[in-house]
Each structure stands twice: as C-alpha cells, then as structure tokens.
Amino acid sequence: xxxxxxxxxxxxxxxxxxxxxxxxxxxxxxxxxxxxxxxxxxxxxxxxxxxxxxxxxxxxxxxxxxxxxxxxxxxxxxxxxxxxxxxxxxxxxxxxxxxxxxxxxxxxxxxxxxxxxxxxxxxxxxxxxxxxxxxxxxxxxxxxxxxxxxxxxxxxxxxxxxxxxxxxxxxxxxxxxxxxxxxxxxxxxxxxxxxxxxxxxxxxxxxxxxxxxxxxxxxxxxxxxxxxxxxxxxxxxxxxxxxxxxxxxxxxxxxxxxxxxxxxxxxxxxxxxxxxxxxxxxxxxxxxxxxxxxxxxxxxxxxxxxxxxxxxxxxxxxxxxxxxxxxxxxxxxxxxxxxxxxxxxxxxxxxxxxxxxxxxxxxxxxxxxxxxxxxxxxxxxxxxx
Amino acid sequence: xxxxxxxxxxxxxxxxxxxxxxxxxxxxxxxxxxxxxxxxxxxxxxxxxxxxxxxxxxxxxxxxxxxxxxxxxxxxxxxxxxxxxxxxxxxxxxxxxxxxxxxxxxxxxxxxxxxxxxxxxxxxxxxxxxxxxxxxxxxxxxxxxxxxxxxxxxxxxxxxxxxxxxxxxxxxxxxxxxxxxxxxxxxxxxxxxxxxxxxxxxxxxxxxxxxxxxxxxxxxxxxxxxxxxxxxxxxxxxxxxxxxxxxxxxxxxxxxxxxxxxxxxxxxxxxxxxxxxxxxxxxxxxxxxxxxxxxxxxxxxxxxxxxxx
Numbered sequence: 001x002x003x004x005x006x007x008x009x010x011x012x013x014x015x016x017x018x019x020x021x022x023x024x025x026x027x028x029x030x031x032x033x034x035x036x037x038x039x040x041x042x043x044x045x046x047x048x049x050x051x052x053x054x055x056x057x058x059x060x061x062x063x064x065x066x067x068x069x070x071x072x073x074x075x076x077x078x079x080x081x082x083x084x085x086x087x088x089x090x091x092x093x094x095x096x097x098x099x100x101x102x103x104x105x106x107x108x109x110x111x112x113x114x115x116x117x118x119x120x121x122x123x124x125x126x127x128x129x130x131x132x133x134x135x136x137x138x139x140x141x142x143x144x145x146x147x148x149x150x151x152x153x154x155x156x157x158x159x160x161x162x163x164x165x166x167x168x169x170x171x172x173x174x175x176x177x178x179x180x181x182x183x184x185x186x187x188x189x190x191x192x193x194x195x196x197x198x199x200x201x202x203x204x205x206x207x208x209x210x211x212x213x214x215x216x217x218x219x220x221x222x223x224x225x226x227x228x229x230x231x232x233x234x235x236x237x238x239x240x241x242x243x244x245x246x247x248x249x250x251x252x253x254x255x256x257x258x259x260x261x262x263x264x265x266x267x268x269x270x271x272x273x274x275x276x277x278x279x280x281x282x283x284x285x286x287x288x289x290x291x292x293x294x295x296x297x298x299x300x301x302x303x304x305x306x307x308x309x310x311x312x313x314x315x316x317x318x319x320x321x322x323x324x325x326x327x328x329x330x331x332x333x334x335x336x337x338x339x340x341x342x343x344x345x346x347x348x349x350x351x352x353x354x355x356x357x358x359x360x361x362x363x364x365x366x367x368x369x370x371x372x373x374x375x376x377x378x379x380x381x382x383x384x385x
Numbered sequence: 386x387x388x389x390x391x392x393x394x395x396x397x398x399x400x401x402x403x404x405x406x407x408x409x410x411x412x413x414x415x416x417x418x419x420x421x422x423x424x425x426x427x428x429x430x431x432x433x434x435x436x437x438x439x440x441x442x443x444x445x446x447x448x449x450x451x452x453x454x455x456x457x458x459x460x461x462x463x464x465x466x467x468x469x470x471x472x473x474x475x476x477x478x479x480x481x482x483x484x485x486x487x488x489x490x491x492x493x494x495x496x497x498x499x500x501x502x503x504x505x506x507x508x509x510x511x512x513x514x515x516x517x518x519x520x521x522x523x524x525x526x527x528x529x530x531x532x533x534x535x536x537x538x539x540x541x542x543x544x545x546x547x548x549x550x551x552x553x554x555x556x557x558x559x560x561x562x563x564x565x566x567x568x569x570x571x572x573x574x575x576x577x578x579x580x581x582x583x584x585x586x587x588x589x590x591x592x593x594x595x596x597x598x599x600x601x602x603x604x605x606x607x608x609x610x611x612x613x614x615x616x617x618x619x620x621x622x623x624x625x626x627x628x629x630x631x632x633x634x635x636x637x638x639x640x641x642x643x644x645x646x647x648x649x650x651x652x653x654x655x656x657x658x659x660x661x662x663x664x665x666x667x668x669x670x671x672x673x674x675x676x677x678x679x680x681x682x683x684x685x686x687x688x689x690x691x692x693x694x
Contacts, residue, residue, distance in 0.1 A: 067601075069497030097601060187651075214643045215651040222497075223596035223603055227399075231640035234391045248598060251499055270499050382643070384650045 058116035058294050060084075060092040063108060065122035066220035066245050067096050072264040073219065073245035076281045077121045077144075083284025088291055100124025105131055112136040117294055119287070120144065122219065123190065129153060140294055145190055147370065149301050156286060157190075158306035158313040161197035161369065162337050163279030165344045166315045166330050167241060167261055168201020170277050171209075173326045174259050175202075175239045178209040181232030183242035183249050185219050187383045191243045193372040194279070197344045198241060199379050205329070212237065213381030222248040233258055239276060250274060259321070266316040275319030277330070282311055305366065309338050345369060350377045386517075392634055392641075393521055397529060400633025402427070402591040404532050406611035407618065407625040408539055409583030415543060415620055416576040417556040417683040418466050421477025422458075423584050424608025425484020429454055430588025432488040435495050435599040438503050447503065448589065455585030458484070459578035467573045470687035481608065489601045500597040504528050504590075528590050535583070539622040552576065556681030559688035569688055587611070606659070613662050617669065619679030635661055 068078035074096065081092050095111070098104050104120075105128035111118050112132050117140045120129045126146035133141040133153040141153040149155060171180050180202060184191045195213055202209050212235060214228045225248035229240055233256050240260040242249035247270040253260035254271035261267070261278030268275045286306060293299040306312025315334065318327050336342045345368075347358035352375040358364055364372075373383060406423050413420040430451050437450040458480065465476045504526045512523040543549040551572065554562040559569045591607065592599060610632055618624035639654035 067493070067496035069495070071497055071499070075497075212644060214640050217651055217655060220600070221605075222598040222600055223591075223605065226596050227637060228640050230395065231637065231644055234395070234641075235644055246497060246598060247499060248596070251597065255502070380646070382646060382648060384652075 057088070057090050058291060059114065060090055060117045060291060061111040061115040061119070062092055062094045063098050063104065063111070063118065063120045063122075063125060064094060064096040065098060065100065065124075068094070070220055070245050071247045071267060071270065072262055073281075074121070076265045077119075077283055080281075080283030080287045084287035084291055087284075087288045088295075090291065098122075098125075100128075102128075104128040108132045108141075109135070112139045115139065117142070117291060123188065140299060142290060147303075149303060151301055154301040154303065156290075156304040156306070158281065159308070159366075160279045160281070160313045161193050161344055162308050163313050163315045164194040164197040165201040165204075165337070166334055167276070167278050168198040168203075169205050169330055169333055170318060170322060170326055171198070171239045171241060171259075171261075172202035172204070172206035173329070174276060174322065175206065175209050177236055177238045178206065179235065179237045180209055180211045181229070181235065181237030181240040182211050182213045182379075182381075183225060183228045183232065183240065183244055184213050184215050184381075185243050185245075186217060187215055189370055189372045192375065192383065193345075193369050194243055195379060195381075196372065196376045199376050200344055200349070203378060209378070211379050211381075213375075213379060215381075216244065218244075220245040222246045225249055226252045229253060229260075241276070241278065247271075259319070261316070268317070268319060272320055274321075276322065277316045277318045280314050280316045282314060285310075286312055308334060351375060352377050352379055390517070390520060392637070393630075395637040396630040396634035397521070397525070398595060398633070399636045400629040400631075401529050401532050402587045402595060403607060403611050403614060403632055404536070404626055404629035405587030405590055406584045406608060407614040407629055408532075408535055408622055409580040409585075409587065410611055410615045411543075411580075411618070411620050411622060411625060412539065412552075412576050412583065413580035414615060414684055415552050415556045415681055416573045417559055417681050417686070417688065418463075418573060418577055419473040419477055419685045420577075420580065420584075420615075421474060421612060422462060422480025422484065422608075423587075423611045424604055424606070425481040425488075426455060426458055426581055426584040427484075427588035427591065427604045427608045427611075428488040428602070429458060429484045430585030431592040431603060432492040432495075432588075432599060433585070434503075434589035434592045435498075435500055436491065438500055438593065439495055439498065442501075444503050444505075444593075447593070448586070451585045451589045452582050455582045456578055458585075459581030460574075462581065463574045463577040466687070467570055467577070470689065473685050473687070485602060492599045492601060495599050496601065497598060500592065500599070502597065503593040526594055528586075528594055532590075536622045536626045543622065553681070556683055559683050560690075563688075563690060573688075584608075584611075610658060610662060613666065616678070616680075617665055620681065621679075632658055632661075 062081055064074045066074040068074050085092055095107055098107050100122060104125050108128055109132050119142045121144045123145040126143055126148050129141050129143045130148050130150060130153060133150045137152055143155050145157045146155050182195055199211050212232060216224045216228050218224055225244045225246055229249040229252035232240055238258045240249050240253045243263050247262050247267045250260040250262050250267050250271050254274035259274050259276045261276040263278050264281055266280055343363050345364035347362045348360040349358040351357045406427055410420045410423055433451050433454045434447050437447040462476060462480055465471045466473045506524050506526045507530055509523050512519040551567045555567060555569050563569050614625060614628045617628045635658045639657055642654055643651055
C-alpha cells in the first residue's frame with residue numbers, strides 16, 4: 001500500500017517535471033517563427049493563379065546571435081530589418097539568441113525550407129550557413145563578417161576599422177592617465193584589426209597612451225563583459241572601449257566615473273555623461289538593396305564591404321562631455337579617411353614585439369587586414385596561438 | 386595592497402549573490418530537504434526583479450514581487466517534496482528547468498535592456514579612516530549589508546535558539562522530532578518557503594547590483610555553485626560567507642590573470658571556478674574520509690509518519 005502511494009507520488013512529480021521541461025523548451029525558441037510571412041490557404045490559391053502576373057515578394061528571415069534589445073549588434077541588425085521592411089513592404093521573420101553551434105545549422109535549415117533569403121548575422125554561423133546553402137541551392141544566403149561563399153551565399157561587412165581609428169582619436173584625447181582598456185570578444189582578425197586601428201588612432205594624437213586588452217570569449221554576455229570592464233578599471237584605465245554586443249562596459253565605466261564606448265550602435269542613452277563614441281553600423285540600405293536585387297532577379301553572390309563613404313560604417317555622435325576641439329578633430333579626420341587622403345594601416349607600423357610589419361609608405365591591402373593576427377606596438381595583450 | 390583591496394571588493398560583489406543562495410539552501414537543507422532548484426529560483430528572482438523594477442522603479446515593490454514569486458515557487462517545491470514525498474533530486478532538477486524556461490519566456494520583452502541602479506549605497510565616509518578594512522565597508526550597497534546581518538542572524542538562529550534546535554532535529558531525525566511535538570511537515574513547508582525567498586533575493590541581487598541587464602540564463606551556473614558551497618560550508622552560515630567570497634574572488638580572477646599578461650588561454654581561465662569546485666570537493670572528501678560530512682542525517686529522505694526504517 002505504502003509502496004503504491006509512493007509510486008503514485010513519484011510519477012505525479014515526474015509528470016509535473018515533464019510539464020516544466022516542455023514549457024521550458026517551448027518558451028525559448030518556437031514563438032519567433034510565428035509571424036511567418038507564409039500565406040493563408042486562400043492567399044496561396046490566389047497566389048498560384050496570379051503568380052505569373054504579379055511579382056512575388058521574397059520571404060526573408062534573419063538569424064540573430066542575441067536579442068534585438070541588446071542595444072548594440074543585434075539591435076542594429078533589427079533596425080536594418082525594420083528599415084528594409086518599411087521600404088519594400090515585406091514582413092521578415094527573425095530568430096534570436098541562436099548560439100554559434102550545431103543549433104544554428106538546425107535553425108537555418110528549418111528557415112531554408114520556407115524562405116527565399118536568409119541573413120545570418122554573426123561570424124560563427126559561417127560554416128553552418130555554408131552547409132545549409134549547399135543543400136538549398138534556390139535559397140539566397142547572406143552571412144555577416146565571414147569569408148566563405150557559394151553560388152547562393154554571399155557575405156557582407158564593412159571597413160569598421162576606419163571608425164575604430166576615429167574612436168581611438170577621441171579616446172587618446174580624453175584619457176588623462178594614458179591607460180586605456182579594451183574589452184575584446186574573441187581573438188579573431190575582425191576584433192584584432194579593430195583594436196589595432198583603435199591603437200593607431202590613439203597614437204596619432206597621444207603617443208604616450210597604452211591600450212590593455214582582455215578577452216571575454218563571448219559576443220553577448222553582459223555579466224562577463226562587466227567583469228572584464230571592472231578588471232580594466234581596477235588596473236587604472238580611465239577610458240574603455242568594448243568590441244562587444246552590449247553596453248555593459250559603458251555602464252561599468254559610468255559607475256566609476258570613467259569614459260567609455262561600446263560597439264555597433266549609438267549608446268549615448270545608457271550613460272550620457274560617460275559616453276565617448278564608438279563605431280556604428282547602418283545595415284538598412286544594404287538589406288533593402290539586396291532584397292530588391294533578389295526581387296529584380298539581378299542578385300549575384302558577392303563579398304560586399306561597406307565603408308564610411310557609403311554609410312554602412314560610421315562613428316556615433318560624440319558624447320556630451322567630449323570637448324568641441326576633439327569633435328572637430330574627429331570630423332576632419334573622418335573627411336580625410338573618406339577622401340582617401342589618409343588610410344589607417346599605412347606604414348611604418350611595428351608589432352608589439354617591435355618588428356616592422358608595414359614599411360614606411362606601404363599600406364596594407366584589404367586581404368592582408370582581414371587575416372591580421374598581431375597587435376601593433378603599444379597594445380598590451382596576448383593573442384592565443 | 387591596492388590589489389588585495391580590489392580583489393576583496395570584487396570578491397564581495399561577486400560573492401554576495403552566491404552567499405544569499407547558499408544561505409537559503411542551508412535553511413532548506415537543514416530541515417532535511419535537498420535543494421537543487423537554486424539555479425531556477427535565482428533566474429526567476431532575477432527576471433522578476435528586472436520586470437518589476439523597469440515597470441515600477443520602486444525597490445520596495447521589486448523586492449516584494451521577488452518574495453511573492455519565490456513564495457509561490459517554494460510552495461510548489463514543498464508540495465512536491467513534503468506532501469507528495471517525491472524524489473527530492475528530481476524535484477530540484479524540475480525547479481531548475483522550470484525556472485530557466487519560464488524566466489527566458491517572461492524576460493523576452495526586457496532582454497538586454499539596462500536596468501538603472503536600483504539598490505542605493507550606504508555611504509559612510511567616516512569609515513574610510515579605519516585603516517584598510519574601512520575602505521571596503523565604506524561604500525557597500527544595502528543588499529550586501531543585509532547579507533552580513535543575515536549571516537549572523539541565521540548563525541544565531543540555527544545554533545543558539547530552540548527553534549534552531551528543532552530545525553536541526555528535524556533534519557537529522559524527523560521521527561524523533563515528531564515525537565518531541567515538532568510539526569515536521571508544517572515547519573518544512575515554512576523553511577522551504579523562507580529559503581526560496583533568500584534564493585530569489587540572490588537572483589535579484591545578481592540583477593540589481595552585480596549585472597544590471599537581464600539575459601537569458603544569466604546565472605550561468607551560480608545556482609549550482611551555491612549548491613556546492615553548502616557542502617563546502619558544511620551547512621554553516623558563517624563558513625558559507627567565507628566560501629562564497631572565495632568563489633567570488635575566483636570568478637573575478639580570470640580577467641586579472643589575463644591582464645598580468647599570462648599566456649594561459651582565456652578559455653582555461655574561464656573554467657577556474659568550476660575546476661576549483663571539483664578540486665575542493667575532492668580535497669574535502671579525502672580529508673574528511675573518516676568523519677561525518679556534517680550533512681543533516683535525514684537529508685533527502687521523505688518523512689512519513691510512523692513508517693519504520
């Protein structure tokens with residue numbers, strides 16, 4: 001009798017646990033694909049008949065690494081999506097918080113079954129996107145910041161190192177202790193060349209200043225980003241920059257009276273008094289143009305690289321506590337970068353060990369920049385081999 | 386000296402959520418119920434704190450809401466493990482999974498939004514005159530001070546009061562406690578709910594003080610570390626404080642080692658708290674191999690009145 005009671009109780013608990021697990025799982029992912037732009041049965045019937053006469057709008061999907069509320073990277077991609085939706089009258093689907101793991105391949109595969117264009121907006125999706133692209137030749141894939149392509153898979157990114165250089169000028173002018181901290185996500189070329197460009201910007205106005213780098217090994221984790229920022233502040237840094245997706249570094253700096261910038265998006269609103277500036281993205285026009293070219297049937301796989309000139313890359317308005325003199329300097333330099341009067345990676349440039357990497361008068365090519373795996377002198381940090 | 390001071394401060398700020406969770410766990414486990422749901426309860430505490438603070442802006446309302454949610458979750462846990470006598474390990478895991486899933490769902494609208502500074506600091510500039518120690522305590526926030534008070538209060542309660550004696554008796558031998566006239570089931574309900582409130586506050590502290598942005602799964606294993614802490618601390622609140630700060634310091638150590646310019650890959654540095662957890666458990670197991678672990682003797686055994694063992 002007792003055993004039976006026990007068994008009933010145990011199975012009741014197990015059932016309850018099962019319900020919890022199921023509710024837990026279903027809450028995290030499924031509800032995103034709900035506002036699918038797939039048509040109602042009536043529309044499909046009508047659509048088939050009218051398919052020849054009216055151009056069918058492509059079904060577009062976006063894969064995000066974080067939530068659109070991150071205030072940085074994903075926030076900007078989502079802004080770009082809304083811009084594209086408004087211009088073209090398309091309702092796109094989004095899936096957020098997709099980890100850069102086999103999960104990504106599963107989600108991209110699912111999307112590929114009922115979409116025509118898929119934007120995968122994080123570096124770590126590269127191989128997963130390529131794998132799916134090979135299986136779905138009729139679907140167009142566009143991957144951010146990668147270097148692998150296929151007939152139906154292109155990449156897009158921008159020369160954000162120009163904007164990092166401009167942020168460096170602002171940071172070099174604003175630091176009083178000449179100790180600048182940089183929170184880096186991963187030791188990959190994209191982050192390394194931005195740190196180097198930033199350092200060159202700092203040195204162009206303040207040869208005394210040093211930049212210390214810590215790696216968080218995450219794109220988006222406000223807790224870890226904050227810990228990294230605090231460790232740099234404890235080391236004595238009075239200006240911080242973060243190549244991360246959230247404003248956690250800026251918030252941590254503001255609490256200690258230091259100045260900081262983040263990445264990807266204008267972060268003034270999170271801590272106006274402490275805001276310096278940072279590189280920002282403007283994806284909307286690119287998304288619109290790309291989807292339009294698919295509609296027109298003119299789309300071709302390419303590796304698109306935006307710049308300060310076309311506006312995909314820019315620098316956020318400098319914070320209210322940055323003096324006018326620094327603003328002018330940053331703006332003038334921006335003009336020179338756009339005109340091609342100066343460029344960031346022009347020699348002489350030495351690496352952290354003192355070896356000459358770029359000789360005087362030479363400039364690195366885009367290909368050389370995209371594989372950079374060394375720090376310029378003045379950067380204090382290690383790149384794991 | 387400066388570095389020791391910074392490490393201590395970092396240890397306190399990173400260790401306080403762990404401390405709250407460990408104290409709540411101690412209260413629950415002392416009554417004889419295994420508490421493995423800390424991770425889920427902390428997440429629910431954090432997401433509740435985030436939602437209420439962003440919507441109301443009032444710290445009082447926020448803490449009340451966190452208590453309310455924790456009471457409900459504590460009741461579910463108590464109902465499963467005390468009334469239904471379900472397997473307490475399964476119950477705990479269910480609470481963790483439930484909390485993780487539900488908090489992720491509820492947190493969608495506030496995911497990534499920065500939460501304004503909610504918990505005021507208790508500034509006592511005169512304390513800075515006290516050499517070394519003074520600077521640490523001069524600018525702590527109210528929740529941290531509350532955790533100090535709680536450690537002392539719980540220590541006194543468990544070891545110096547007759548209520549504490551009943552609690553310990555119930556955890557070691559509920560049948561005897563029952564014979565003594567202690568209402569075992571009712572009190573276990575009470576302690577599970579009280580402990581759950583403290584674990585909920587641990588989550589609120591993590592969100593409001595330590596990392597003011599809600600992210601899915603933001604506890605990243607802190608609830609589990611709190612479970613391990615209870616074992617290291619041998620169910621003692623004062624030892625829990627020391628262990629929590631020790632782990633708090635480990636949590637912050639990774640970036641500091643990076644900044645010294647060490648060649649150790651940062652991936653390994655990130656593992657430090659978890660590796661140390663395993664090492665300390667191994668060391669304690671070896672050192673105490675001939676001694677009782679200090680765990681409540683009836684821990685994990687559902688109490689059924691008049692059942693013979």
